[in-house]
Amino acid sequence: MKKFWEIESISEQDVTPEFLFTNRRQIVQRGMLLGLVSMAPSFLFRNFAQAAPELKFPAKLNDNHKIPKDLELTKEELAASYNNFYEFSLDKEEVKKKVDSWKLDQKAWKVEVSGLVESKKSYSVEELCEMGGGQEERIYRFRCVEGWSMVVPWTGFQLSKLIEKLKPKTSAKYVKFQTFGDKKIGANIGSLPNYPWPYTEGLTIEEAKNPLTLIATGMYGKALPRQNGAPLRLIVPWKYGFKSIKSIVKIEFVDKQPKTLWNDLAPKEYGFYANVNPQVDHPRWSQFTERILDSSLLPKRKPTLLFNGYEKDVAHLYKGLDLAKNY
Amino acid sequence: MKNIESHIFRVSLFLPFIYWAYLLFSGSLGADPAKTLNHKLGEFAFYCLILNLLIGVLISFSFRFPKWMRFLVRNRRFLGIVTFFYLIFHFVLYLIMESFGPQAFEQLVTKRYLVMGLAAWLILLVLTLTSNDFSMRRLGGKKWKNIHRLVYLATAFITIHVLSIEKADLIKFGTILALLWAVQIFRFAYLKLKKA
Numbered sequence: 001m002k003k004f005w006e007i008e009s010i011s012e013q014d015v016t017p018e019f020l021f022t023n024r025r026q027i028v029q030r031g032m033l034l035g036l037v038s039m040a041p042s043f044l045f046r047n048f049a050q051a052a053p054e055l056k057f058p059a060k061l062n063d064n065h066k067i068p069k070d071l072e073l074t075k076e077e078l079a080a081s082y083n084n085f086y087e088f089s090l091d092k093e094e095v096k097k098k099v100d101s102w103k104l105d106q107k108a109w110k111v112e113v114s115g116l117v118e119s120k121k122s123y124s125v126e127e128l129c130e131m132g133g134g135q136e137e138r139i140y141r142f143r144c145v146e147g148w149s150m151v152v153p154w155t156g157f158q159l160s161k162l163i164e165k166l167k168p169k170t171s172a173k174y175v176k177f178q179t180f181g182d183k184k185i186g187a188n189i190g191s192l193p194n195y196p197w198p199y200t201e202g203l204t205i206e207e208a209k210n211p212l213t214l215i216a217t218g219m220y221g222k223a224l225p226r227q228n229g230a231p232l233r234l235i236v237p238w239k240y241g242f243k244s245i246k247s248i249v250k251i252e253f254v255d256k257q258p259k260t261l262w263n264d265l266a267p268k269e270y271g272f273y274a275n276v277n278p279q280v281d282h283p284r285w286s287q288f289t290e291r292i293l294d295s296s297l298l299p300k301r302k303p304t305l306l307f308n309g310y311e312k313d314v315a316h317l318y319k320g321l322d323l324a325k326n327y
Numbered sequence: 328m329k330n331i332e333s334h335i336f337r338v339s340l341f342l343p344f345i346y347w348a349y350l351l352f353s354g355s356l357g358a359d360p361a362k363t364l365n366h367k368l369g370e371f372a373f374y375c376l377i378l379n380l381l382i383g384v385l386i387s388f389s390f391r392f393p394k395w396m397r398f399l400v401r402n403r404r405f406l407g408i409v410t411f412f413y414l415i416f417h418f419v420l421y422l423i424m425e426s427f428g429p430q431a432f433e434q435l436v437t438k439r440y441l442v443m444g445l446a447a448w449l450i451l452l453v454l455t456l457t458s459n460d461f462s463m464r465r466l467g468g469k470k471w472k473n474i475h476r477l478v479y480l481a482t483a484f485i486t487i488h489v490l491s492i493e494k495a496d497l498i499k500f501g502t503i504l505a506l507l508w509a510v511q512i513f514r515f516a517y518l519k520l521k522k523a
Contacts, residue, residue, distance in 0.1 A: 082358035090494055093357045146493060148359060284438055284493060286430040295358050297351060301426040 052126035055135060058221030059155045065138035067151065068309065071292075073139070074150035076220040078295055083227045084144070085246060087179065087186025087199065099226040102185050106223070106231040115176070115253035118167035125231045129217060131165040132157030137221070138214060143276045143308045145240035148299075149290040154235050155218030160209040168205065172253035175208040177201045177234055177245045195265060201245040202258035202272070203236065204317075212237055212313050215248075238307040238314045240274045271327035275318070276308035280327045332398040340409045343371050361424045368417040373489060375410040377507055379403055380482065387514050404458055411455040418448055440491040447484035450477050479511070 067073060081096045088098035110122040129135060135155050143149045163175075181198025183189045189197050207213065214235040217224060224230040229246025236243050242262050252258075262270035269283055278288045291299040307314050318326075347367055350356050356363045382399050385392070392400055425431030435441045454475055456462070463471050486508070489500050 078358045090496075092359075093363075284440060284491065286434050286438070288430045289426075289428060291359070291361075291424065293358050295354070295356075295360060297360050297364075298423060299359070299361060299426075301428060 052124065052130040055126060055129060055217055055223065057135075057155060057218050057223060059135035059137045059218070061137040061139070061153075065140065067139050068141055071141070071151045074152060074293060075295070078293060079150055079152050079219065080225045080228060082293065084146075084242070085186075085227060085229070086192065086195070087189050087197075088227070089188055095227045096225075098188070101187075102226055104226055104230055109231050109249075111232070111248055112250045113166055113252075114250065116169040116172040116255060117253040118169070119165070125217060128162060128215065128232070129157055132159070132162040132215060135217065140212075140214075140235060140237035141308050142235075142237065142241055142244075143290055143304065145242055145270065145274065145282060145287075147285060147287070147290055148293050149302075149304075150293055152219055153221070154214055154216040155221065156214045156216035156232075156235065158211055159213040159215050159234070160211055162215065163205075163209055166253075168253040171255050173205055174254050174257055175203050175205060176250075176252040176254050176258035177203075177248050178250040178252075179245055179247050180249050196259070196261055198249075199245060199261050200258060201234065201243055201260050202254075203243070205253075206317050207236070207314075210314055210317065212310060238276060238310040240270075240276060242270065243274050273318075273323075273326050275314075275323065275327070276304060277306055277323055277327070278304040279306070280324055330398065330401075332395060333402055336398050336402055337405055340375070340406070343367070344413070361420055365417060365420045365424065368413050368420065369489075372410050372413040372417060373485065375406055375413070376478075376482065376485070377503065379406050379410065380478070380507065381510070382406075384510055384514050387518060407458060408455055411451050414448055414451060440488050443484040443488040443491070447481040447488060450481040450484070454478060454481075482507075 082092045083095045084092055085095045085099075088095045106125060109125055111125070111128060112122045114120050123131075135157055137153055137155050139151060139153045141149060142152050168175075177200065179199040180186070181189065189195075203213070214237075215232055216229075216235045217232050219225075219228060224233065229244075232248055233246040234244045234248065257272060260272060262274075263272050276287075281287055287304055289301045290304045291301055294300065305311070347356075347364055351360060351364060378399075382403055386400065422431055425434070435445050454477065457466065457471065457474060466474065486504050489504065490497065
């Protein structure tokens with residue numbers, strides 16, 4: 001029998017023309033590159049020998065994801081200086097200073113793809129990006145479980161396109177993501193020994209394949225700053241921010257719901273789904289409204305929207321599910 | 328000047344307030360100044376309360392304060408009032424952060440750390456209002472003292488409030504509070520024994 005999401009997934013094909021369009025541009029680009037290389041000196045040839053083209057910023061804005069109505073972009077310096085990244089510090093405004101000692105070599109960064117998938121391999125960021133159909137810009141609302149929100153222009157690619165290329169087996173029901181767990185990078189890991197490191201997050205395969213789900217490599221038209229999860233991170237705009245795992249080193253396709261860090265530490269406070277929902281309080285505070293971060297003493301508040309305002313794109317994923325129980 | 332330590336002490340209790348006001352108006356409190364400031368206000372009031380309780384403990388143990396420390400005993404009332412001064416801003420800033428919306432008041436009676444915070448705040452309000460000589464005379468020493476013993480109940484509420492704050496530094500505050508309560512229990516036992 002078909003599940004509801006399989007029926008619904010027909011609508012995803014609306015996206016296909018755009019996907020083809022992006023691909024076509026790439027084919028043209030690559031053709032031009034080939035032309036250049038054929039008459040280029042050796043240093044350009046070395047470039048050609050790389051599997052995938054370099055990431056380019058800024059990328060073209062996806063017209064379906066322009067700035068949300070009635071909202072302003074969060075100031076770039078604010079979005080880059082207010083980050084939860086416990087591997088570095090519990091203090092959101094300390095993280096930016098603490099990442100200084102992290103000598104990130106983006107070229108050497110590898111993401112291991114494993115589990116119930118055909119293409120088990122380690123990939124570079126560029127390779128993943130190419131498989132994901134290349135970069136585009138999307139402006140998304142970002143709602144933290146702590147009660148604040150931002151509006152951020154992300155650069156990245158649609159995770160569903162990458163998943164298509166990786167060919168997961170039909171037994172893959174969930175996608176598990178992991179951050180580095182290296183104390184040499186994030187010194188604060190050692191100060192929190194009771195945390196189940198490395199930071200792990202997960203999505204159902206349908207959530208991962210939803211066209212909204214993004215792998216971001218940049219923001220504000222530039223590569224991601226380290227504090228925001230360089231060189232690549234997940235962005236799931238209808239879920240609380242902690243689901244959008246930073247600095248991914250591993251993507252695993254699994255058949256059972258993976259153990260995720262916050263859900264493991266405090267299951268009553270942080271659910272596996274963690275969908276933004278004004279009707280479901282955090283046990284310690286209300287989620288009914290949110291503070292729009294703007295570094296003023298009198299922050300603006302707005303009502304929090306179900307699925308962070310992406311209801312029409314994702315509500316079908318949770319048909320028949322009690323959202324109060326499956327928070 | 329005779330009470331130079333007293334003057335320095337009294338003025339210094341307001342230095343954090345002035346410093347934070349400066350940080351606020353120079354835009355140095357970061358992305359979420361209301362929340363940052365509110366944590367600072369609450370934390371400072373917490374230290375003031377603990378200092379006050381510790382002075383009480385020393386008095387109970389008949390500690391002979393050296394001359395240079397007597398300003399602490401003389402300024403307990405002042406310290407208590409300043410504590411509540413910070414707590415007024417702490418509470419008002421909470422309401423500002425919640426834009427005085429309905430959820431601000433709903434949370435105050437439904438969420439544990441806020442229920443505890445509000446209960447402690449109300450007790451300390453009563454203690455502040457009855458801290459003057461007139462109230463002492465009006466209530467009489469014994470009744471006044473009993474009312475002011477409510478500070479221990481407020482401290483119990485504050486213990487829960489502090490430890491259930493999102494991202495509280497549990498090691499730091501847990502240690503401080505554990506020591507504080509250990510000292511209080513020890514004092515209680517000591518006073519019981521002395522009476523017997």
